[in-house]
Amino acid sequence: MTYGFDTLQVHAGARPDPATGARQTPIYQTTAYVFRDADHAAALFNLQEVGYIYSRLTNPTVAVLAERVATLEGGQGAVCCSSGHAAQIMALFPLMGPGCNVVASSRLYGGTITQFSQTIKRFGWSAKFVDFDDLDAVAAAIDDNTRAVFCESIANPGGYITDLDAIAGVADKAGLPLIVDNTSATPYLCRPIEHGATLVVHSATKYLTGNGTVTGGVIVDSGKFDWTASGKFPSLSEPEPAYHGLKFHETFGPLSFTFHSIAIGLRDLGMTMNPQAAHYTLMGIETLSLRMERHVVNAIKVAEWLETHPAVAEVTYAGLKSSRYADRVPRICPKGAGGLFTFRLKAGYDACVKLVNALDLFSHVANLGDTRSLVIHSASTTHRQLTPEQQTAAGAGPDVVRVSIGIEDADDLIADLDQALKQAAG
Structure with a gap:
């Protein structure tokens, strides 16, 4: 059955707690989870079975939030993290490498411009800022080292609306993912994946929670991008040494970005959302x-x-x-x-x-x-x-x-x- 937005914002991802029958999603304030046996533990660590290992990676409260936001955005999966800024780094992390760049709109939140123009240089990445109303300039800024195109649906601070369909066309022609920050619009006003976005990022700190109590971020994966087509995204297309040569896109298909962001991004960067923040955000999304x-x-x-x-x-x-x-x-x-x-x-x-x-x-x-x-x-x-x-x-x-x-x-x-x-x- 297909449900409307108002129903999904209350119910998506959530079930009554199987242990207690609690109707509201509990705050699972725990660091670790007991394995059934040694084989179960090995299967989890080998990514052969989905489950909970350690709350830096996954947590039941946070998992409900990830599924809810992914559902509202029309994505395949989502990863929650510690802030909107963390979500931006997490979104770029599987795509970029030393010498790579992102083509970004000049109309962005000031903190994002600073992050992209200054901080990411420490990773050997760079950003090119372009007026995204000028499609020819966006296309001209893309080169062989570009790995993503980045913009905001409703740009902060001016409230400018990006022509996502047109920008997606430029990104598609170049074989690149389009990352859209949908913080100011939320999926209620705009669903960037329907306009060609590959990834959607949020500062959950803002409208999703809606009451100034939380710092958090979310990355939603559309599941529609072919990470193997160009050879530009080896983190997702090539063997991963930390998992005995597993290829994320080959193994997980439309959920490859999501699994990589959990199994490697959260594992090694540690930009984890805490369960209480996820709980507050879930309550906010209900309205x-x-x-x-x-x-x-x-x-x-x-x-x-x-x-x-x-x-x-x-x-x-x-x-x-x-x-x-x-x-x-x-x-x-x-x-x-x-x-x-x-x-x-x-x-x-x-x-x-x-x-x-x-x-x-x-x-x-x-x-x-x-x-x-x-x-x-x-x-x-x-x-x-x-x-x-x-x-x-x-x-x-x-x-x-x-x-x-x-x-x-x-x-x-x-x-x-x-x-x-x-x-x-x-």
């Missing part, structure tokens, strides 16, 4: 559709009001009719353009700082996707490490304020913005 609907309704109302304010130079929300991305909403995000966007103040940097300081109902935090409305001046915080040119390219220039619209009464949010804008102009 995902309800929250996202309210985020969208509120974001439209607030963005339309801001667009008419004399102190505001521009509002980037793709849900506005005036947005140059408005035509992408019905195709890529048919249920709405999310709750994240920016606006520019005519008075510049200092006015942005005054605005943030004057807001009362909005919380000034380095987060998004909370039930509470959040605000930040990206140029002085999340994108502070970037050059002015990078900040502008990412949509986080000095005159830009980012808001994550929550599920409060929209009129109250507008009133708070109104009084803060008056103080900023004062």
Whole structure:
């Protein structure tokens, strides 16, 4: 039987606990698991049998979350890890090697730009940042050492919507996997695999959990990419010495990336999600559709009001009719353009700082996707490490304020913005 999204967000991956009958998924707060006998232990370690060995690799609570997110995204499997940043490294880990590069959108979260432009150099990897609205530039950036194409479905901070179908076409032509960060959209608003994505990554810290209590990440594997076709992905196509020459793609087929990420990625990188974080995220996902609907309704109302304010130079929300991305909403995000966007103040940097300081109902935090409305001046915080040119390219220039619209009464949010804008102009 085929179930709808609202049913799957509550039930996917979960069954009543067989030991106690508990209806909510228990927190399995354990490090290790007892083997039936020596043969059972050997089969688990040889990847001949699926089961639990050690919670750095797999845990029953975390496994329910992985299955639920994979189901909601329409993927074959998923791996949960310790943060959204961990999910990005985990997604690249089986694909990359020294001298390899990833072609990435210039419109990314500032921390991702720093991770890709600076930190991954320590692995011998590199990134090329391109405007993903320019398909010819994306294609031109791909070379023989490129191993992945990376973008966000709804880009943080500006709320720009990527034309995933077009980007997937460029990646497919080059024989490369497309990795899509779907944090800002969630699978309720956008399902990147249906638009050609190979892998989908999430910061579960944001909308999936939805209440600012968890740090976590998820990688969803579409199961649709042929890792053996080009010879560029030996970790998945060639014999693995640590498992007596086992070939992941040959052995596990559409689940090869998922099994590799657990058996090698989590084993050796240790970027593990703890079971309590998985439990909180599962509870958050149960109301995902309800929250996202309210985020969208509120974001439209607030963005339309801001667009008419004399102190505001521009509002980037793709849900506005005036947005140059408005035509992408019905195709890529048919249920709405999310709750994240920016606006520019005519008075510049200092006015942005005054605005943030004057807001009362909005919380000034380095987060998004909370039930509470959040605000930040990206140029002085999340994108502070970037050059002015990078900040502008990412949509986080000095005159830009980012808001994550929550599920409060929209009129109250507008009133708070109104009084803060008056103080900023004062």
